[in-house]
Amino acid sequence: MKMKADVAVIGGGVTGLSIAYNLAKQGIEKVVVLEKRYLGAGSSGRCAGGIREQFSTEPMIKLARKSLDMYEKLSDELNFNILFRQGGYLFLAFNEDDMSEIREHVRLQNSLGVGSRIVTPEEAREIFPELNTDGMVGGAFNRRDGIAFPFPVVWGYARAGERLGVEIRKFTEVRDIIVENGSVKGVVAGEERIDCDFVVNAAGGWSKKIYEMAGLKSFNTPVKHEILATEPLKPFLEPMIVNISAGLYFNQSMRGEIIGGIGTHSEPSTDVSSSFEFVKKFAREIVRLVPKIRGVKVLRQWAGLYDMTPDAQPVLGETEIEGFIQANGFSGHGFMLAPVVGELIAKLIATGKVDPLIRPFGFNRFRDGIEPEHTVVG
Amino acid sequence: MVKSKKIVCRCEDITEEDIIHAIEEGFTDLESLKRYTGISTGPCQGKSCLMHVIRILGGRLKKSPDEIGITTQRPPVNPVPLYILAGDENES
Numbered sequence: 103m104k105m106k107a108d109v110a111v112i113g114g115g116v117t118g119l120s121i122a123y124n125l126a127k128q129g130i131e132k133v134v135v136l137e138k139r140y141l142g143a144g145s146s147g148r149c150a151g152g153i154r155e156q157f158s159t160e161p162m163i164k165l166a167r168k169s170l171d172m173y174e175k176l177s178d179e180l181n182f183n184i185l186f187r188q189g190g191y192l193f194l195a196f197n198e199d200d201m202s203e204i205r206e207h208v209r210l211q212n213s214l215g216v217g218s219r220i221v222t223p224e225e226a227r228e229i230f231p232e233l234n235t236d237g238m239v240g241g242a243f244n245r246r247d248g249i250a251f252p253f254p255v256v257w258g259y260a261r262a263g264e265r266l267g268v269e270i271r272k273f274t275e276v277r278d279i280i281v282e283n284g285s286v287k288g289v290v291a292g293e294e295r296i297d298c299d300f301v302v303n304a305a306g307g308w309s310k311k312i313y314e315m316a317g318l319k320s321f322n323t324p325v326k327h328e329i330l331a332t333e334p335l336k337p338f339l340e341p342m343i344v345n346i347s348a349g350l351y352f353n354q355s356m357r358g359e360i361i362g363g364i365g366t367h368s369e370p371s372t373d374v375s376s377s378f379e380f381v382k383k384f385a386r387e388i389v390r391l392v393p394k395i396r397g398v399k400v401l402r403q404w405a406g407l408y409d410m411t412p413d414a415q416p417v418l419g420e421t422e423i424e425g426f427i428q429a430n431g432f433s434g435h436g437f438m439l440a441p442v443v444g445e446l447i448a449k450l451i452a453t454g455k456v457d458p459l460i461r462p463f464g465f466n467r468f469r470d471g472i473e474p475e476h477t478v479v480g
Numbered sequence: 481m482v483k484s485k486k487i488v489c490r491c492e493d494i495t496e497e498d499i500i501h502a503i504e505e506g507f508t509d510l511e512s513l514k515r516y517t518g519i520s521t522g523p524c525q526g527k528s529c530l531m532h533v534i535r536i537l538g539g540r541l542k543k544s545p546d547e548i549g550i551t552t553q554r555p556p557v558n559p560v561p562l563y564i565l566a567g568d569e570n571e572s
Contacts (some may be wrong), residue, residue: 140512147515247558253515272509333523357518376555385565396566399559402525404552 107269107298109451110289112276114313115146116252117429117436118226118304119259119270120444123180126266133268134298135260136291138275141254142285142308147306148374148406150353150361150480152328152342153438154191154247156475158207161462162415162435163214165442168459171270172441173250182258182307185356188248189340190222192229192476193390194241196347201239203476204346208242219245229341232394249342249353252437257373259444279315279426286316286425300451306373307407309417309430316423321468322346322431326368327480328380330403332395334358343391344479350387351479360398362388363480374405408434411468414475418443418463419456427451428465434478488536489529491522499533501510503540510537514551526551 108130111118114137125133137143155167177184195201204220211218221243223235229243260270271291278290279301288297301314311429337427339354352362364384366377381403389396411417416439418429429447432439446457494517507516510533519533520526530551533536538548 140509142515143511257516331521332562378555381555381565382567385562386567389566397561398562399523399560399561400556400565401521401523402554403556404554437497 104295104297107134107296108295109133109300109302110291110298111135111302111304112414113137113304114260114270114272115144115304115306115436116142116259116440116452117146117306117432117443118302119256119263120440121302121304121429121447122268122270123259123263123266124444125451126263126268128448130448130452131267133263134296135263135270135273136276136289137270137272138270141270142253144308145406145409146256146306147252148329148404149252150342150351150363151355151437152191152247152351152353153250154244154342156191156193156207156211156218156242156244156247156477157236158203158210159415159473160214162475163216165439165459166435167214167216169254169439169442170246170248173248173261174228176255176258176441180258180262181212182254182261184254184258185251188244188246188249189342189353189355190229190243191247191344192226192241192243192267192341193344193346194226195239196237196345198239200347204240204242207477211244214302216240216244216245221302230339230343230358232338232392234391234393240370243341243342247342247357251263251356255437255440276312276315279312281316282425284422284424286423300427302429302447302451304429305380306430306436307409308433309409316426318421318423318426321412322417323370324372324407325370325410326373326405327405327408327434328366328376328405329361329363329480330381330384331399331401332360333399335360335398340347345391346388346477346479349480350386350391357358360395365480372407374407376403376405379385398478408478409436413473414478416443416463417447417465418447418460419450419465421465433475434480487518488532489517489519489522491524491529492518494519496536499536499541503537508541510534510548510551513537520551525554
């Protein structure tokens with residue numbers, strides 16, 4: 103069996119589905135999305151749903167800011183309620199070094215129009231009164247940051263794409279990419295060869311494998327990050343809280359559960375098993391910071407992958423293989439960047455124009471000097 | 481007249497009708513069905529509802545429970561308070 107497509111998107115997560123939807127919206131007729139499991143099974147559906155513009159480098163701040171603008175209108179655009187709410191992101195520092203980094207980041211963010219501000223421990227408590235401020239030096243707050251429920255974003259993009267003619271193949275694994283004379287000619291998915299002019303690598307934690315299929319050495323590394331959910335509580339927590347000194351973050355979902363994670367050591371791999379070490383570390387840190395919730399029960403824990411790059415910023419755009427387009431290496435920020443990435447990667451494929459917002463994220467930058475993003479959390 | 485309802489998931493208050501509706505909406509694999517309806521995400525974590533859902537989905541798709549499979553089971557087996565995990569033994 104053989105079929106023809108204009109674009110084959112590898113990965114039925116939020117990035118791939120946003121790209122597919124935007125391609126159809128820009129008038130590309132034959133777009134096929136190939137997903138090894140169910141939609142959102144990789145990392146999209148495993149993340150905490152945070153969306154923020156508080157980053158530490160100019161390109162990331164600009165990209166994230168545009169994505170947040172788009173999230174504000176996304177439920178309407180997709181005609182699907184993504185349970186988006188803007189309770190802000192409250193970053194907290196428990197030592198002087200972390201606080202001085204926060205100050206530096208806020209200065210840069212403010213210069214680019216982000217409304218983040220430095221807060222004292224007392225001001226942090228005004229934002230979330232249950233905080234234990236012992237040892238807290240201060241923090242930063244941006245009211246406009248928020249959260250959404252990841253699965254509705256995935257399904258919303260899938261359905262909106264399908265209405266415009268996108269074909270989505272679930273439980274279909276890509277086995278090979280066909281490259282001839284330096285250009286993409288097609289992919290082998292399941293038992294079928296699909297001829298196409300463009301292949302998009304939106305495979306998240308598995309992007310490295312896709313690069314290899316096309317014969318490119320990638321700089322991406324999948325790393326496991328664990329997360330948990332508690333029993334649902336009445337709404338009491340508006341912002342996403344990030345204790346940058348402990349690597350702890352948590353928010354309250356629209357269902358009332360506390361969803362959160364904390365950094366633990368793990369070797370590069372696509373393993374997503376749960377550990378007891380994680381849940382103990384998370385419990386210790388969150389109980390210290392919010393003593394009132396000590397009696398709240400943990401319902402379940404799971405894990406997902408951060409597709410890490412050497413500078414913790416994504417890989418977006420073209421490579422030396424013509425038609426082989428990258429949208430990966432999000433380093434834990436793929437969910438929040440999906441709207442803007444979808445629009446700009448689709449524009450790149452439809453028109454050949456590299457938008458200034460994605461230009462800094464080219465694949466070739468790793469061969470030159472890099473400036474890393476500092477606010478990778480969890 | 482109150483229409484009779486078959487509650488499948490008691491934690492999240494989800495009926496058989498809700499599940500059939502979700503299957504008709506296209507959530508035809510168990511993992512997606514779980515996430516769309518919320519079944520097996522409450523305090524019982526599927527221990528009281530999951531087999532019913534597998535039966536309903538299998539019936540609709542004409543598949544055996546083996547073919548439907550089971551969702552990934554997540555720790556802990558039963559809900560555990562944070563203070564116990566944090567190792568605070570003085571808490572009563």
